[in-house]
Each structure stands twice: as structure tokens, then as C-alpha cells.
Amino acid sequence: MNLNNKISKIIKNIDNKECKEAIHSCETLINSNIENTIIYNLYGRAYQILGLYEKSISKFEKSIELQQNNFFALNNLAISLKAIQKYRLSEEAFKKCLKINPNYIVAIINYADLKEFLNQIDESIKLNLSALKLQLNNNHDYILVKLSKLYLSKGDIEEARNYSLKLIKKYPNKSYFYHLHSEIVDFEKDKNYLSDMEALFKKNDLSDDDIINLSFPLGKAYEKLKNYEKAFKYFDTGNTYKKKKINFNIDDVLTLSSSIKKIFNNSNFQKFKKKQTDKKIIFICGMPRSGTTLIDQIISSHTDVVSTGESGHLGAYIKKNYLNNFLLNEQKINEHIESNDNFFQDYVYSLFDEFKYISKVFTDKSVQNFFWIGFIKIFFPNSKIIITERNSKDVCLSIFKNNFEGGYMNFSYDQKNIANFYNIYFDLIQFWKKKYENDFLSIKYENLIEDPEIEIKKMLDYCDLKWDPNCLNHHKNKTVIKTASITQARLPIYKSSKNQSDKYAANLEQMFNLLKN
Numbered sequence: 001m002n003l004n005n006k007i008s009k010i011i012k013n014i015d016n017k018e019c020k021e022a023i024h025s026c027e028t029l030i031n032s033n034i035e036n037t038i039i040y041n042l043y044g045r046a047y048q049i050l051g052l053y054e055k056s057i058s059k060f061e062k063s064i065e066l067q068q069n070n071f072f073a074l075n076n077l078a079i080s081l082k083a084i085q086k087y088r089l090s091e092e093a094f095k096k097c098l099k100i101n102p103n104y105i106v107a108i109i110n111y112a113d114l115k116e117f118l119n120q121i122d123e124s125i126k127l128n129l130s131a132l133k134l135q136l137n138n139n140h141d142y143i144l145v146k147l148s149k150l151y152l153s154k155g156d157i158e159e160a161r162n163y164s165l166k167l168i169k170k171y172p173n174k175s176y177f178y179h180l181h182s183e184i185v186d187f188e189k190d191k192n193y194l195s196d197m198e199a200l201f202k203k204n205d206l207s208d209d210d211i212i213n214l215s216f217p218l219g220k221a222y223e224k225l226k227n228y229e230k231a232f233k234y235f236d237t238g239n240t241y242k243k244k245k246i247n248f249n250i251d252d253v254l255t256l257s258s259s260i261k262k263i264f265n266n267s268n269f270q271k272f273k274k275k276q277t278d279k280k281i282i283f284i285c286g287m288p289r290s291g292t293t294l295i296d297q298i299i300s301s302h303t304d305v306v307s308t309g310e311s312g313h314l315g316a317y318i319k320k321n322y323l324n325n326f327l328l329n330e331q332k333i334n335e336h337i338e339s340n341d342n343f344f345q346d347y348v349y350s351l352f353d354e355f356k357y358i359s360k361v362f363t364d365k366s367v368q369n370f371f372w373i374g375f376i377k378i379f380f381p382n383s384k385i386i387i388t389e390r391n392s393k394d395v396c397l398s399i400f401k402n403n404f405e406g407g408y409m410n411f412s413y414d415q416k417n418i419a420n421f422y423n424i425y426f427d428l429i430q431f432w433k434k435k436y437e438n439d440f441l442s443i444k445y446e447n448l449i450e451d452p453e454i455e456i457k458k459m460l461d462y463c464d465l466k467w468d469p470n471c472l473n474h475h476k477n478k479t480v481i482k483t484a485s486i487t488q489a490r491l492p493i494y495k496s497s498k499n500q501s502d503k504y505a506a507n508l509e510q511m512f513n514l515l516k517n
Contacts, residue, residue: 003034010042014049022046037067045076053083071100075107082114087354090114105134112146118355119309121154141167148180160184168193173200175213179403182217187224194221211241216403223401232507235401239413242403248410250420255326256371257424261431263330264374274342276382279349281308282463283376284365286388287425288409289398291445295388296365297474298456302465306359313348315368318375337378344379361465367408370425373432377439384463385440387429392517393501396422397508419514426517446498 006029013022026043029036044059060077064070078093094111097104112127125147132143148163164181171177178197185193200206201214215238222231282299286292300307321336321344322329336343352362369376376383396418404412411421432440441462448455456471505512 003029003036007036007038007042010039014042014045017049019046019050035066037063037070037073039063040066041070041073041076044073044080048076048080048083051083053080056080057084069100071097071104071107074100075104075110078107078114079110082117085351085354087114087118088356103134105131108134109143116146116150121150125150141171145177145180148184152184157184161186165190168196172196175200175206175210178217179213182220185217185221187221194218197221208241208245212238212245212403215241216401219401228503229507232504236507238403239400243413246407246410246413248414248417250411250417250424252326253411253421253424256323256328257428259326259328260371260374260428263328263333264435265431267334272337272378274337274345274379274381275340277345277349278360279352280361280382280384281348281380282361282363282384282386283369283373283380284363284386284388285369285373285429285440287370287390287395287399287422288367288404288412289402290388290390290395291443291448292365292367292388294445294448294474295386295443295459296363298452298471299386299459299463299465300363301470301474302361302460302468303470304359304465304468305361305363306357307363307365308352308355308357309364310366311351311364312366312368313351313364314372314375315366317344317347318372342379344375348380361463370429370432373440374435377436386459386462387440387442388445389442390445391499391501392422392426392515393508393512394499396511396515397501397504400508400511415508415511416514419511423514423516449498 006025010022010025013019013025022042023046026039026046029039030043040059040063044056044063047053047056047059057077057080060073060080063073064077067073074093074097078090078097081087081090081093091111091114094107094114097107098111101107108127108131112124112131115121115124115127128143128146128150132140132147135143144163144167148160148167150160151157151163152160161181161184164177164184167174167177168181178193178200181190181193187193197214197218201211201218206214215234219231219234219238222228222234282305284292284295284299296307296309299305322333370387373385376385399409399412399418400415402412411417441459443455443459453472457467460467460471501508501512
């Protein structure tokens with residue numbers, strides 16, 4: 001038996017995503033009493049590609065046991081540990097890997113991604129810069145993109161701009177880099193940005209992705225120039241092409257909302273008292289683009305508060321434990337409610353520990369939170385809930401103007417879908433208000449920007465927080481922002497976004513006429 005040939009065949013299987021064949025070959029060799037660090041690493045890698053991270057971990061550990069300096073296996077182990085939310089152990093594995101081989105660029109980039117995920121942005125930047133030095137003479141576009149996004153997320157606009165400009169200058173015909181630069185463009189300095197984009201847009205060989213990448217920033221550029229007709233033309237084009245690439249059915253959202261209302265309407269969950277902790281989460285619930293990021297920035301500017309951003313922890317737990325095909329499992333929910341333990345709360349706070357958050361008060365502004373208000377009231381009994389309210393037309397317009405990352409916003413690229421999603425949201429909020437008798441605070445976005453000090457004091461009082469003048473200077477908050485509001489939230493409160501929808505009234509008549517509120 002030629003072991004090298006068999007290993008080469010397994011590597012080829014993995015490269016071709018033929019993971020079951022690779023697993024079978026590894027098992028056959030191991031059952032033949034072959035103890036080989038490379039085989040166990042490949043064994044784990046095949047499971048990892050299939051998303052079977054728990055199974056992959058034991059294989060990587062065996063590979064490392066056979067050869068302690070196997071930095072390939074350590075890197076793979078770290079990736080799988082991250083996938084199962086063991087972030088501290090993942091970091092330990094990355095550190096061991098890079099101690100053995102400090103120049104292993106794959107591990108440096110993966111470790112930087114972990115640091116970014118944990119909102120440790122400065123450390124992620126440092127790692128990416130070290131990777132950039134190692135790749136100076138190679139293709140390092142991925143790292144430049146990362147650095148631009150990282151600097152933007154921490155509010156360093158000029159550094160973010162420098163890196164995105166490097167990419168545009170190097171690749172003047174790559175549409176994605178114009179999309180990247182659109183959040184930080186300075187029309188005074190970047191005088192050719194708009195004309196270069198338009199020239200590229202007129203080319204005949206553009207892919208659908210190219211058209212999407214250019215349409216949204218062109219729309220934003222013309223909006224800044226107050227040419228609303230031209231802006232709408234590009235927004236509409238971007239949405240038309242983006243809609244073709246996604247699979248979205250508004251009926252799924254309606255099914256989920258109906259299932260939620262059925263279960264919480266028929267049950268008297270208030271009689272169950274789940275255990276509390278000395279920690280408290282301020283859940284900020286509202287439509288995307290309704291001011292949730294602004295409110296999160298304001299409250300997390302308080303010295304006693306830590307922002308968890310759009311953590312998505314609630315949605316992830318609910319989908320794993322209670323949700324199947326957009327229908328809730330009432331029996332499983334009742335079992336957890338009636339249990340003496342509070343698994344849900346314990347899960348979320350254990351993740352906070354993994355993120356190394358040091359606080360007793362947190363904010364969570366995940367965009368799905370408004371679906372889960374009933375779960376919040378039960379499983380997080382000492383939590384606070386703030387509902388953001390904003391002119392529905394302004395909200396829907398703002399959604400229409402953005403090219404979002406991630407599947408949750410797939411409703412965003414069609415006027416009818418946006419309006420219907422908003423109506424489902426509005427109906428569900430009215431249900432929660434009636435069910436819990438307004439046992440939360442509603443903040444109107446328009447009132448907040450007109451008289452911020454009064455509204456901020458109202459929020460802090462509701463959250464049982466002492467007055468902190470830092471909250472008036474939310475734009476100086478160093479909290480990481482990873483949403484579409486990334487640049488606006490770094491500015492002092494401004495009023496220009498109010499009634500912006502009036503400028504597009506004729507173009508968005510279909511969407512606006514469908515809105516219930």
C-alpha cells in the first residue's frame with residue numbers, strides 16, 4: 001500500500017467536496033491500524049466541510065496528539081471551535097498554531113476574523129496588517145477589503161477610505177470596490193468617483209452582480225446631489241437585479257407571525273416566573289432603518305452599558321429549539337417555560353462570557369427582536385424593551401435604498417414585499433402592546449432628533465440608569481457598528497432624514513399605498 005498515494009487521493013476528494021468518499025477512505029486507513037496525523041487532519045476537515053463540527057473536533061485533536069506541532073490541524077481545530085461557539089478555546093488553538101508557525105497566513109487571517117466577530121476590532125486590524133506584510137507581493141485584495149471595513153466599523157473613516165481607494169485605483173473596473181467605497185466617499189476629494197462609476201455602468205459586459213454593486217452607490221451619489229429622479233432610477237435598477245438573485249416568500253413571514261400570535265394569545269405566560277440574574281439586557285426592537293442603531297449608540301454611550309450590537313443570539317436559540325418551517329413548537333416552549341431552569345437566559349449570558357463582556361447591563365439591537373418580544377418577557381424577566389417608531393414611509397424608503405448583506409433582509413428588494421413586511425411588523429407590535437399592556441417604552445425617531453435630551457432622559461429613566469452626559473455625545477461612542485447605518489450613527493443627530501420619503505412619493509406610490517400605518 002502506497003500511503004502517500006492514498007493521502008493524495010483523499011486531498012483530491014476534499015478539494016472536490018467529495019467529503020463522504022474522503023471520510024470513508026480515512027476510516028478504512030484508520031481501521032487498518034494506521035495512526036497518521038495527516039489522515040486525522042483530513043478526516044476532520046471532511047466533517048468540517050459538511051458542517052459536522054463536533055465530529056471534526058475529535059479528529060483534529062487526535063491529529064494534534066500524534067504531532068503536537070501540526071499547525072494545520074490546530075488552525076482547523078480553531079475554526080470548528082468557533083463554529084460551535086467555543087470562542088475562548090478557539091482563540092487558544094489559534095495562539096498555539098501561530099506560536100509554532102508565526103507566518104502561517106491562513107491562520108493569521110482566520111484569527112483576525114475571530115477577533116472581528118468578537119468585536120475586538122483593533123486586534124483584528126493588527127492581525128490583518130501583519131498578514132498584509134506577508135503578502136505584499138501577492139494578491140492581498142481580501143485583506144485590503146477587510147481593513148477598509150474594520151476601520152469603518154470603528155469609525156475611522158479616513159483610514160477606511162484610504163484602503164478602499166487603493167482597491168479602486170488598482171482595479172478601476174471591479175464594481176465591488178465602488179460599492180465598498182460608497183459608504184465613505186468624499187465628493188470633494190473623490191472627484192472622479194461618480195463619473196468613473198457611470199462610465200463602468202455603461203459597459204456592455206456587466207454581470208448582474210456588477211449592476212447591483214454599481215446601482216446602489218450611484219443612487220446614493222445622485223441623492224446627495226439632490227437629483228432624486230436619477231437616484232430612484234438607479235435604486236430601482238439595483239433592486240430589480242437583486243430580487244432576481246434571491247428566494248423570498250412573504251408568506252413565510254406571515255406564517256411565523258401568525259404562529260407567534262396564536263401561541264402567546266392562547267397562553268397565560270405571565271404566571272410563570274423564571275429565575276432572574278443580576279444582569280440586564282436592554283432589547284431595542286424595531287424595523288430595520290427605524291433608528292435602532294442610533295438608540296443603541298446613545299444608550300451604550302453610558303458608562304455602565306455594553307453594546308452587543310446585532311448579536312442574533314435570541315433568533316439563533318429560537319430557531320434551533322422552537323422553530324420548524326416558520327412554525328413554533330408550542331410543546332417545547334411550554335416545557336422550557338415550566339422548567340425550574342432558564343436554559344434560554346443561561347445560553348445568552350454564557351455567550352456574553354465567551355465574548356468577554358464586562359458589565360451588568362447590555363444592549364441588543366438585533367433586527368429580529370420584534371418577533372421575540374414574548375420570549376423576552378418570559379425568559380429575560382428583568383430586561384427592558386424599547387420599541388423604535390418612525391414614519392413608515394421613511395423607513396420603507398431607507399430599506400429600498402440599501403443593498404444589505406445577509407439573507408434576513410431578502411424582503412428588501414421589492415416595493416410590495418417591503419410594505420407587506422412592514423405591515424406584518426406593525427400588526428405584531430400592536431399585538432405585543434395589547435398583550436403586555438404597554439410594558440415597554442416606545443420612542444419616536446422624529447421626537448428623538450427634534451429634542452434629543454428629553455428623549456434620552458426618558459430612555460435612561462426607563463432603563464433604571466443614572467443620567468450620563470456621554471449619551472448626548474453618542475457619535476463619539478467607540479462601539480463597533482456593522483450595520484447599514486454605519487456612517488450615519490457616527491454623526492451628531494441630524495434632521496435631514498426626516499420626511500425624506502416626500503421626495504420619492506411619485507416613484508414609490510405602490511409601496512406607500514400598501515402601508516397600513
